[in-house]
Amino acid sequence: MRKHLALCVLLVTPAAFGQGTPNAAPNDSAALEQKIRDLEDRIVALEGQVRMLKAQPGASAAAGTPVPAVPTPSSPTSTEAVAQTATAAGPQEPVHLGGAGTAAAKALNPDISMIGDFIATTGQNREVSAPVMEMHESELGVQAIIDPYARGDFFLSFGEEGVNLEEGYITFTALPGGIVAKAGKMRSAFGKVNTLHNHVLPWIDRPVVTGNLVGGEDGIDDAGFSVTRILPAPKGLFLEGTAQLFRGDSADVFKSSQRSDVSVVGHLRGYGDISESTNLDLGVSYARGHNDLGSSFITNLYGIDATLRYKPLRRAIYKSFVGRGEFIWSQRQQPGGAACLPGGCPLGTAPNFQRAFGFYTSGDYQFARRWFVGGRFDRSDRARDARITDNGASVVLTYWPSEFAQVRGQYRFTRYGASVSTLSPPGKEDANELLMQIQFSLGAHGAHPF
Amino acid sequence: MMKRLAFLGLLATLLLPSFAFAKKLNVVTSTTDLAALTQEVGGDRISVESIAKGYQDPHFVEAKPSFLLKLRNADLLLSVGLDLEIGWLPPLITQSGNGRIQPGANGYLDASQFAEILEIPQGKVTRAEGDVHPLGNPHYWLDPDNGRRLVKGIAGKLGELDPADFEYFQQRVADFNKRLSDAEKRWEAEMAPYHGRKVVTYHRSWPNFAKHFGLDVVGYVEPRPGIPPTPSHTLDLINLMKRENVKVMLIEPYFDLRTPNSVASQTGAKVLVMTPSVGGEKGVDDYFKLFDYDLNLLKQAFDSTK
Numbered sequence: 001m002r003k004h005l006a007l008c009v010l011l012v013t014p015a016a017f018g019q020g021t022p023n024a025a026p027n028d029s030a031a032l033e034q035k036i037r038d039l040e041d042r043i044v045a046l047e048g049q050v051r052m053l054k055a056q057p058g059a060s061a062a063a064g065t066p067v068p069a070v071p072t073p074s075s076p077t078s079t080e081a082v083a084q085t086a087t088a089a090g091p092q093e094p095v096h097l098g099g100a101g102t103a104a105a106k107a108l109n110p111d112i113s114m115i116g117d118f119i120a121t122t123g124q125n126r127e128v129s130a131p132v133m134e135m136h137e138s139e140l141g142v143q144a145i146i147d148p149y150a151r152g153d154f155f156l157s158f159g160e161e162g163v164n165l166e167e168g169y170i171t172f173t174a175l176p177g178g179i180v181a182k183a184g185k186m187r188s189a190f191g192k193v194n195t196l197h198n199h200v201l202p203w204i205d206r207p208v209v210t211g212n213l214v215g216g217e218d219g220i221d222d223a224g225f226s227v228t229r230i231l232p233a234p235k236g237l238f239l240e241g242t243a244q245l246f247r248g249d250s251a252d253v254f255k256s257s258q259r260s261d262v263s264v265v266g267h268l269r270g271y272g273d274i275s276e277s278t279n280l281d282l283g284v285s286y287a288r289g290h291n292d293l294g295s296s297f298i299t300n301l302y303g304i305d306a307t308l309r310y311k312p313l314r315r316a317i318y319k320s321f322v323g324r325g326e327f328i329w330s331q332r333q334q335p336g337g338a339a340c341l342p343g344g345c346p347l348g349t350a351p352n353f354q355r356a357f358g359f360y361t362s363g364d365y366q367f368a369r370r371w372f373v374g375g376r377f378d379r380s381d382r383a384r385d386a387r388i389t390d391n392g393a394s395v396v397l398t399y400w401p402s403e404f405a406q407v408r409g410q411y412r413f414t415r416y417g418a419s420v421s422t423l424s425p426p427g428k429e430d431a432n433e434l435l436m437q438i439q440f441s442l443g444a445h446g447a448h449p450f
Numbered sequence: 451m452m453k454r455l456a457f458l459g460l461l462a463t464l465l466l467p468s469f470a471f472a473k474k475l476n477v478v479t480s481t482t483d484l485a486a487l488t489q490e491v492g493g494d495r496i497s498v499e500s501i502a503k504g505y506q507d508p509h510f511v512e513a514k515p516s517f518l519l520k521l522r523n524a525d526l527l528l529s530v531g532l533d534l535e536i537g538w539l540p541p542l543i544t545q546s547g548n549g550r551i552q553p554g555a556n557g558y559l560d561a562s563q564f565a566e567i568l569e570i571p572q573g574k575v576t577r578a579e580g581d582v583h584p585l586g587n588p589h590y591w592l593d594p595d596n597g598r599r600l601v602k603g604i605a606g607k608l609g610e611l612d613p614a615d616f617e618y619f620q621q622r623v624a625d626f627n628k629r630l631s632d633a634e635k636r637w638e639a640e641m642a643p644y645h646g647r648k649v650v651t652y653h654r655s656w657p658n659f660a661k662h663f664g665l666d667v668v669g670y671v672e673p674r675p676g677i678p679p680t681p682s683h684t685l686d687l688i689n690l691m692k693r694e695n696v697k698v699m700l701i702e703p704y705f706d707l708r709t710p711n712s713v714a715s716q717t718g719a720k721v722l723v724m725t726p727s728v729g730g731e732k733g734v735d736d737y738f739k740l741f742d743y744d745l746n747l748l749k750q751a752f753d754s755t756k
Contacts, residue, residue, distance in 0.1 A: 178547035228545075
């Protein structure tokens, strides 16, 4: 700050001097102009350094550059403004954290965001009950760069009653060989929908196939390791491989009864730009783990996903289309077909596979800056009894008042292949529902979904 | 043939990283303006590529995986900063698997530190004001003085990464500065008659431009940054333009022209699709042509709406 003042004085002095001697030769005034310009540049450079110091106190302290020891009451940065307004008012004793002051401590706070998800449901559905209104999820995101080699991301999702660690992992970003590794609890890379948080889905609910075969809303979300690398490919093609190892507990898909019951997930992604506004994203996935019947019962999942995106660059904020589809095959080992109920199997029955298949296809079209319309078709067998097939279709309309809020309506028709409580067909059940959702985001600006 | 050569070059870069590094710096920038300025400094000793296109809204670039292919081999990543790229650049950096360009690493440069930043909000910031940038307005490259400062900063970084070419970069900076000050004189002379003219812009993209060239921005088509026009705000804008006798509207190429056109038809104003970035229009392929193009449009518009 003192430097600033000194520079301002320096800047003013020659200017005043110049005014005082109007008869100076034109050469002199040109030189003075140049000098003023240089000084201006130096002030701008200093201002920039001050901004950088404020933003990255850790880096600056490490570099040994002088940091203002006492916080200056100047314009707060975003994180400060968002996260620290409450404490900013009161008188403060400088807290010394490794040599940096309170301003530095605040600037080191992670980016904090909160996303609220309110859902109202009407209509009749005798199979799956959802309350008429619920604060479905409140997701707290806490994200920061840990050190030059890694970043950390936490997503805690608060239901109306309990809290769940949706994701919490460290990402090693500076490993040799172009490898990106993660450790912690994370949504696995099985297909597309499984990787997405609720608030970035193009629908209010998740597809039927996700519910029937891939663990529903929680999905394959487990503690473990993940390694991703971009693979060599012909020019213009993006190829990426992901391999993951998990403990083996994921919703009703995988269950670990002993330490060796780990599950694995592999994903291969190919992406290509068809034109500057259109691209195609294809993936194949595989997951294998032990199911809830015990260590000797395996569930294999195979998936294919395809996403076609269209977004003309000049009108990117007004117009876009995304077509998606995922096809999933499940092989669930269980004794004697439907003879086995969850948690209990008649002893001595030979394992066999329930082979279930399911898919969804959907399209979302943005027809104005704030408006999206979309539809989805669902069909899926049930994992435990592949003879039962559920079908569904949805129409979705979304309105975005701003980038930070959205209001969505969805009409959903579902034809259940059988009553959920019974395990044998027939007995079809129809459900017609109207869902309404309001989502809103507070705090740090998150990444746009892709 | 060229493509094949480029591919072989890429392959060579992969196979012999240290050798290739010494040969030619591989720079990726978030926007075309930074690419143009980096090219001015780096000349033929570097290769530079931008992620966003000049006619694209830099707030809303998609984080396509194809950009990862550029990023993973980059020696230097240049960003505009001030949260302009917050929606798309951070995930790309994380996924790139390139330790050199991670924030804090030597190959990551936030160019905003070199420039004069306007519209830094004072006091508490809330999104009631729209998509505000708490660190200040990120459209700073539209002031030629900032262009000069950026080039100096970029040259410093390039010299640090490639000390052998330090002198070469400094020479190019001197050459750029000379051409820029000549151009600035020309531009200033062109704009002198229109000093203090009132204009309306769509988004807050032009504060640095307006400051440098003496324009007075009195209103915006957007009611708040990032919020699309509303009927009541449009009505207010029409009244304001009539009251203040505003005859020129500056619209970025990626915004819808419906509202600006309807405002123009009711106020007799002229709608100018000005490019805020290099590459925003055909032929605007360097930093000088950017101002040539925009100022020429402005001059014509001011002349025809006296």
